[in-house]
Amino acid sequence: MSPARGKDPVVLLVSSNGAGMGHLTRLLAYQRRLPSGLRPHVVSLSQAVPVVSTYGVAWEYLPSKQATGMDSGEWRWLFAERMVEVVQRLRPAVLVFDGTHPYAGLDEAIASSPGTRAVWSRRAMWKERRNSHQLEKVSWFDAVLEPGDLSAPADRGATVGTTAHRVGPVTLVDRAECSERAAARAALGLPADGPLALVSLGAGNINDTTDEVGAAVSALSARGVGVCVTQAGIAEQARAADDVHLVRHFPISEHLAAFDVAIAAAGYNSFHEHLRLGLPTLFVPNDETSLDDQVARAEYAAAQGWALCRRSLAGGGAQAAVDELLEHGPELAERALAADPGNGAADAARLLADLALDGARR
Amino acid sequence: MSGVDRSADRRQRFAARVRRTPGYLAVKDGVLPRLRGNTALTDLVWRVFTPAHGLGEARRMFRSDGLDVPDADRLPVIAFTVLGADDAGVDRALRAITELRRDTAAFRAVLVVDRPVLARVRDHGIVADHVIGEADWYGDADAYAEYVGRRLVSVVQGFRVWHLAHLGPGGQVSATDEQLIRAIRGAMSSSGAAAPDDSPSGAHP
Structure with missing residues (x-):
């Protein structure tokens, strides 16, 4: 203080x-x-x-x-x-x-x-x-x-x-304040090489593919993408062989360049941070919130071609969604950056x- | 408004409607205080109804994490302060309170801290409250003691605290406070509140 x-x-x-x-x-x-x-x-x-x-x-x-x-x-x-x-x-x-x-x-x-x-x-x-x-x-x-x-x-x-x-x-930070990829990975203690995804979907079970977090992690792992989570409880579920990393840093937005892609809920802050800072993202809106209309927010972004949106990954569509994110995510993120009003x-x-x-x- | 449930929302709206009812202020500011302040009426109520009072009688909503005992909502709330302590002092305080809860399963706890350890306190199943540390105070130095006093009054009133124990910077519970806390369960049993199973093993840190 x-x-x-x-x-x-x-x-x-x-x-x-x-x-x-x-x-x-x-x-x-x-x-x-x-x-x-x-x-x-x-x-x-x-x-x-x-x-x-x-x-x-x-x-x-x-x-x-x-x-x-x-x-x-x-x-x-x-x-x-x-x-x-x-x-x-x-x-x-x-x-x-x-x-x-x-x-x-x-x-x-x-x-x-x-x-x-x-x-x-x-x-x-x-x-x-x-x-x-x-x-x-x-x-x-x-x-x-x-x-x-x-x-x-x-x-x-x-x-x-x-x-x-x-x-x-x-948003808390602007693009000019964010670190470059190598510095971001070093700051977060992440491996310097290899693709990494930020998975931020709230609590979940990493080992259960009928769970949103589990489905996302499984689909990313199948493509050789390392997973970064922000909740210790999720990271603790990972097996030794899993490429899962816990990232604890505030604000993580200043180091978003550490990640190649993200799978995230569509709360106000992460939604705007990811779009304004150019992180290719697949949004999975949380419809359990009492007031925040994450579904409308995420679906609009998808309709504008700024990001992907799936209502759920647990129903079997996770792999296709992740493949689409890896292939088209960067161009979607570029489109979002072009539409950023500041x-x-x-x-x-x-x-x-x-x-x-x-x-x-x- | 995350976390606000709809039935609470409905109750809130109902209460707002009642507050707008004609005559509400007359009842609130006139009738109720007169009833409460009427010693003859109070005496009569006691004689007729003999309301149960004392430890373990009143039910109150308050966190009782880690206390797996019957009627945890009847347990008294004890507030502890650990002010001016370093991290080790806070840890000692948390260990001492946890041990007392495990041994007695007889109270719900608040810990008042002046350090950024709120989550650590909560991880122990203890409600955290906070006062600004003396080093971080930017008002007049003389006003700090008054501020802490006001805040402790608020702790006692706001949480309806049954006992306030000052642990000091060392984080240790005094012998007299420990004596009192270890006597709670016996006093509750005699006033009719359910005791935990034979041993206090129902309490978990």
Whole structure:
């Protein structure tokens, strides 16, 4: 955690507790592009929050409902009490909440600091007819910031047509910041030679070809492609003879050049990182999410010729899909790069900085 | 909103509708506080219903990972603090708490840390909470002690903690705290809560 001091206006970045690192990563994408003279501070419900210290950002942790096992009513009391304390202690010029479900109590915290401008950072692509009642909470905020989605034309969710500051797709790193293949492999501790695939499909059984992860690994192995996974639990299932590597690095996006191809779910961050950074990808969207419409996102990308998409690999089509990825993946990735509108994170940071400096002047 | 189930969503909407009902504020701010504050009524309720109270009576949702005992939701919550410790101190604290849970199977645990060890705490089946470390504090130095105090009040209130044990930088449980914790199970049995099977082997680290 950074021991930042001084009287610089605070930009308080609050992340909800989604699966994975999505919310934190997006907030870091904004934070990295804030001008000097502002003091970012992260409050997160994610146990992965210490990772933000990599970027020299101060952080604190607030246990989520899931982490405590508490019931909703009791946890909301805790959340409200903690957030009010944080806001009154820091008196932020801007508070940015990244999530699709602003928790009760956030409104109380915002109201407790009249000088604070509040921003709801809210990605789109919600599943149709889901979560629309959350949109009423826009009244808690001074502005809504919507990180763009390359598949926005396929969006059928409740946020379509609502008022928001819309920026381009947001990724933590830009292509110019990424390492070259050899350096990336060295940084991740991977073999210098030979084809490697990043497989990022959530939890699974590597030895069961009726499982998405198992089917992907089997099909890649059959073509002599080494497999890299990000979950220790999956890597531990590998037999000694398997060419399976565990990669643990944040942000892995800066080393995507280590991989020749990827098979991945279509969550906001990995989807945009892979397309914006040129990694040939076969998307297998996770349709079990409560809100994120990964199917629409991945199918749109496939229809545009930016990537491949399969609803499942476990039904027997894995080998054909992997063969198509190995043969045509690079040209699809080139097409995605050509369609890249640029990183929206800088525009988002500009909006936050303007609000912060405006708030500090008041 | 990953992780939010739809029935919770429905309950939330129902609660919001109730809060918008005419007369809601009058009941919440007027009637309920008067009922709660009425000593005669409270006395009458105790005489008529003699509500069960004490260890092991109230059921509460809270993580009880690794405690494979009946009625784990009746176990008290104990919060431990290990502040100013190095990694070795945190490890000692985790070992001590795990051992006490294994031996007694009598409490659910929160560990308050000021280091980036949240996942490690959770891996031990213990809920992690966090205060900013003194070295990372960027407010007035005098305000730090007040902040820690406020945060500990929040821990006790928010988690409805039955006992708060300060382990200190060494990560060791004091003899008096250990004495108290090892007495919980006996006190629970006498108040009617189910005890684990003969041995505390139901608890796993």
